[in-house]
Amino acid sequence: MSPGALTRFVGILRCSRTRLDQAARAAEPTRKTSVNLCDGEIRVGPVSSDEGDPPHPVPDDKDWTWVLEHPCPDCGFVAGGLSREAIAAEILASTPRWQSALRRADAAVRPEPETWSVLEYACHIRDVHTIFATRARLILDEDNPEFENWDQDATAVEHRYWEQRAEVVAGELDEAARHAAAAFSGLSPAQWSRVGRRSNGSVFTTETLGRYYLHDVAHHLYDVGA
Numbered sequence: 001m002s003p004g005a006l007t008r009f010v011g012i013l014r015c016s017r018t019r020l021d022q023a024a025r026a027a028e029p030t031r032k033t034s035v036n037l038c039d040g041e042i043r044v045g046p047v048s049s050d051e052g053d054p055p056h057p058v059p060d061d062k063d064w065t066w067v068l069e070h071p072c073p074d075c076g077f078v079a080g081g082l083s084r085e086a087i088a089a090e091i092l093a094s095t096p097r098w099q100s101a102l103r104r105a106d107a108a109v110r111p112e113p114e115t116w117s118v119l120e121y122a123c124h125i126r127d128v129h130t131i132f133a134t135r136a137r138l139i140l141d142e143d144n145p146e147f148e149n150w151d152q153d154a155t156a157v158e159h160r161y162w163e164q165r166a167e168v169v170a171g172e173l174d175e176a177a178r179h180a181a182a183a184f185s186g187l188s189p190a191q192w193s194r195v196g197r198r199s200n201g202s203v204f205t206t207e208t209l210g211r212y213y214l215h216d217v218a219h220h221l222y223d224v225g226a
């Protein structure tokens, strides 16, 4: 930790809307929402935060692969209801919604100290597009590859999401989404069935990777009310 850095225990990141939902759904304590939809890696303990930076939220690191089997009770995404041929179009269709949200006057304002702003969520989705495009191409190019881990929270801090410019992010997000959509386009049945795995052992086909990825995009659109 650098001199002057402040170590804090920070709370589980939850979107403010979901906090209300959770209060109403106390009977379903295991279904709380966190931001960590992408890797399911376990990381616990304090997170250092340089003085002057906003607090760094810590997700609760649940494995979200269940969204492939069950509708998401928060955002309503139904992975099984999405045809694989629609994945690329759905990726592209999400971009205008993110761009519209980024034009809000308060896009860079966190609704709560430990809840990402629209800008920070959009930065995350931009990078999610890139990560999942890379993983799709890896599945298609290699036999049973293991995906590199991605620490999305470290990425957010490293790239200082909260300081990025919304209009720049809007363009980058569009470009990243197009690359990702291309990776999931024009695939043969055999290509859709190719497999890769995360370091925790979760196995994905190209098809389930696409569905899992789209839930991430949809869930965070829900988080920001877009």
Ligand SMILES: [Zn+2]
Pocket: 072, 073, 074, 075, 076, 077, 215, 218, 219
């Ligand atoms: Zn969801």
